[in-house]
Amino acid sequence: MNPMNRRGFVAAAAGAAAATVPLNPQTSGASPGPRPAGTPSPTRTGDLPYDDRTDFADADRGFVAAYTGGPITTPSGRTAWDADAHRFLADAADTPPTTVDPSLWRQARLLSRQGLYEVTDRIYQIRGLDLSNMTVVEGDTGIIVIDPLTSVETAAAALRLYRDHRGNRPVKAMIYTHPHVDHFGGCRGVLPDGADGTPVLAPQGFMEHAVSENVYVGPAMSRRAGYMYGTKLPTEAGGHVGCGLGLAVSTGTVGLIPPTRYVEATGEEVVLDGVRIRFQMTPGTECQEEMNFLFPDLRAVCMAENATHTMHNILTLRGAQVRDAHAWAGYLTESIGLYTGAADVAFASHHWPTWGNDNIIALLTQQRDLYGYLHDQTVRLINKGLNGTEIAESLRLPPQLERVWANRGYYGSLSHNVKAVYQRYMGWFDANPAHLWEHPPTEEARRWVESLGGQAAVRARARHYSGKGDLRFAVTLLNHAVFNDPTDTKAKRQLAGLYVRLGRACENAVWRNFYLTGAQELVHGTEPAPKATMGPDLHRALTVGQLIDSLAVRVDGPAAWSLRLAIDWHIGDAYWHLRLANGLLTWTTDADPGPDAGLTMTMTRSQLLALLADKSTDGITMTGDGSQLAQLLSVLDTPDHRFPVVTP
Numbered sequence: 001m002n003p004m005n006r007r008g009f010v011a012a013a014a015g016a017a018a019a020t021v022p023l024n025p026q027t028s029g030a031s032p033g034p035r036p037a038g039t040p041s042p043t044r045t046g047d048l049p050y051d052d053r054t055d056f057a058d059a060d061r062g063f064v065a066a067y068t069g070g071p072i073t074t075p076s077g078r079t080a081w082d083a084d085a086h087r088f089l090a091d092a093a094d095t096p097p098t099t100v101d102p103s104l105w106r107q108a109r110l111l112s113r114q115g116l117y118e119v120t121d122r123i124y125q126i127r128g129l130d131l132s133n134m135t136v137v138e139g140d141t142g143i144i145v146i147d148p149l150t151s152v153e154t155a156a157a158a159l160r161l162y163r164d165h166r167g168n169r170p171v172k173a174m175i176y177t178h179p180h181v182d183h184f185g186g187c188r189g190v191l192p193d194g195a196d197g198t199p200v201l202a203p204q205g206f207m208e209h210a211v212s213e214n215v216y217v218g219p220a221m222s223r224r225a226g227y228m229y230g231t232k233l234p235t236e237a238g239g240h241v242g243c244g245l246g247l248a249v250s251t252g253t254v255g256l257i258p259p260t261r262y263v264e265a266t267g268e269e270v271v272l273d274g275v276r277i278r279f280q281m282t283p284g285t286e287c288q289e290e291m292n293f294l295f296p297d298l299r300a301v302c303m304a305e306n307a308t309h310t311m312h313n314i315l316t317l318r319g320a321q322v323r324d325a326h327a328w329a330g331y332l333t334e335s336i337g338l339y340t341g342a343a344d345v346a347f348a349s350h351h352w353p354t355w356g357n358d359n360i361i362a363l364l365t366q367q368r369d370l371y372g373y374l375h376d377q378t379v380r381l382i383n384k385g386l387n388g389t390e391i392a393e394s395l396r397l398p399p400q401l402e403r404v405w406a407n408r409g410y411y412g413s414l415s416h417n418v419k420a421v422y423q424r425y426m427g428w429f430d431a432n433p434a435h436l437w438e439h440p441p442t443e444e445a446r447r448w449v450e451s452l453g454g455q456a457a458v459r460a461r462a463r464h465y466s467g468k469g470d471l472r473f474a475v476t477l478l479n480h481a482v483f484n485d486p487t488d489t490k491a492k493r494q495l496a497g498l499y500v501r502l503g504r505a506c507e508n509a510v511w512r513n514f515y516l517t518g519a520q521e522l523v524h525g526t527e528p529a530p531k532a533t534m535g536p537d538l539h540r541a542l543t544v545g546q547l548i549d550s551l552a553v554r555v556d557g558p559a560a561w562s563l564r565l566a567i568d569w570h571i572g573d574a575y576w577h578l579r580l581a582n583g584l585l586t587w588t589t590d591a592d593p594g595p596d597a598g599l600t601m602t603m604t605r606s607q608l609l610a611l612l613a614d615k616s617t618d619g620i621t622m623t624g625d626g627s628q629l630a631q632l633l634s635v636l637d638t639p640d641h642r643f644p645v646v647t648p
Contacts, residue, residue: 139273151252155186
């Protein structure tokens with residue numbers, strides 16, 4: 001699909017659906033239509049303090065220079081990042097177009113600032129060259145780089161921009177705030193030859209989470225991330241306007257340089273190139289392992305991703321383990337105690353800094369209260385018998401928190417965060433027996449359509465409800481029609497038009513991207529989304545056990561029910577005993593060969609990676625029944641990187 005086709009589709013679908021929906025469907029359970037009796041009215045974006053220009057002044061403060069190097073490309077010539085793609089946001093007026101929620105438009109325009117910025121004396125940030133920020137701290141003889149973006153290519157461009165204006169200072173240290181890929185993937189753009197004696201610091205447990213987060217369900221997460229970040233949407237006011245946390249995710253080469261030192265405890269202090277740094281450990285917050293840190297002599301604090309200018313996710317819509325909102329609020333309380341009077345500027349791995357200690361403490365307090373309130377009130381209502389959907393529909397923030405720009409749901413939303421807290425404590429089942437054994441989507445859709453009188457009747461009822469402003473139920477009906485008959489072009493286009501209306505009414509950028517991407521896919525079908533190129537660093541970082549586990553989750557159980565395989569991998573001084581029985585691949589390891597092994601494979605780690613990548617056995621010594629390897633490989637499923645989402 002070319003961009004012109006996508007633009008034509010978005011415009012046509014929006015036109016077919018008529019006017020823009022006035023409310024924000026992700027805010028406090030609000031719907032673009034009549035609300036159920038007893039539920040509170042959400043804060044409308046028109047009620048927000050648009051005359052407060054503090055964020056715009058802060059986003060522009062310290063500007064040094066913009067990146068003007070054109071598209072950033074991979075060695076193969078593919079564009080990893082186009083710094084000009086969202087220029088229409090920077091050049092636009094404050095008055096939002098009818099295709100974007102006013103509050104989201106404001107956030108998108110703030111995020112459209114890009115270039116090199118001075119945060120304070122000796123601290124600089126490069127913003128707008130990836131989803132995240134790269135921070136550079138000037139030491140006595142060189143620089144300390146914090147969070148080197150997602151891709152090698154964007155990180156290298158960011159470092160060039162810094163050096164063009166601050167001199168060719170050598171990298172003396174690197175810090176990862178946490179193990180999400182947009183905070184370490186560009187490391188080899190900063191240190192092309194690896195650490196090589198350069199200190200690389202990270203929180204304890206970094207490597208385990210950095211390499212395991214996407215190992216088991218990586219293909220599904222990647223597919224859903226295409227929806228979450230709107231990677232196939234046209235970048236224009238009717239399409240992609242960012243994701244609330246940043247503009248987009250770069251799609252270059254991902255690297256991973258293992259840390260040379262782990263930070264383990266709050267209060268731990270190090271000196272890097274003459275710069276004193278004091279750490280605060282915050283496990284279980286925005287990431288399972290994360291840390292904030294203070295530069296006491298520079299009176300600056302890095303809040304990592306624990307306090308940004310948006311409500312964050314307790315559970316990301318791409319999929320992840322549920323985060324702990326209670327712990328998050330608790331660590332922010334600790335931050336307030338640690339940094340009151342100690343810092344004059346707070347910067348983070350996303351967005352723009354906050355200056356002035358009173359303003360810093362106000363931000364931390366407001367964000368603490370945000371996560372603490374949504375956690376405690378969700379738990380309170382759980383104990384009154386409400387399920388996650390009911391709580392999400394009824395809960396709203398106190399007005400004094402709701403009107404804070406940094407608490408608005410641009411990336412996370414109150415609705416899906418409440419459901420995440422419910423999931424953390426109660427799981428998927430709401431205890432209603434009717435929900436214990438429901439039909440799968442296609443079978444349920446067939447029965448719905450049959451009960452309503454057929455496809456045409458369902459389309460007519462959907463028009464009835466959308467005409468009344470109840471788009472939520474209209475899309476539910478049309479979703480059943482599409483799953484009952486995915487060849488029904490009328491139903492698909494009708495549903496696509498409503499998704500466009502819902503998406504363009506969303507204050508939450510991620511919800512917008514989901515709706516608009518779903519609309520696009522209904523009309524044009526599935527396409528593989530651009531994704532980062534996983535470099536060899538990530539594969540090398542996987543333990544042998546993790547590599548075997550990544551095979552185990554690919555075993556086609558029914559196809560392997562009757563197989564009994566016993567294979568030993570002899571790598572270095574260890575034997576890895578792989579056993580397949582009852583459709584389950586298990587492993588143990590020790591220093592001795594397995595007496596029951598039907599096949600022993602002696603190989604290096606590099607040869608193992610080649611075997612798993614392309615089934616190459618070059619250089620591998622095999623003793624025993626070689627057919628066992630072929631049998632194992634024959635029952636491994638191939639993940640589907642472009643499975644349908646909005647159709648069966």
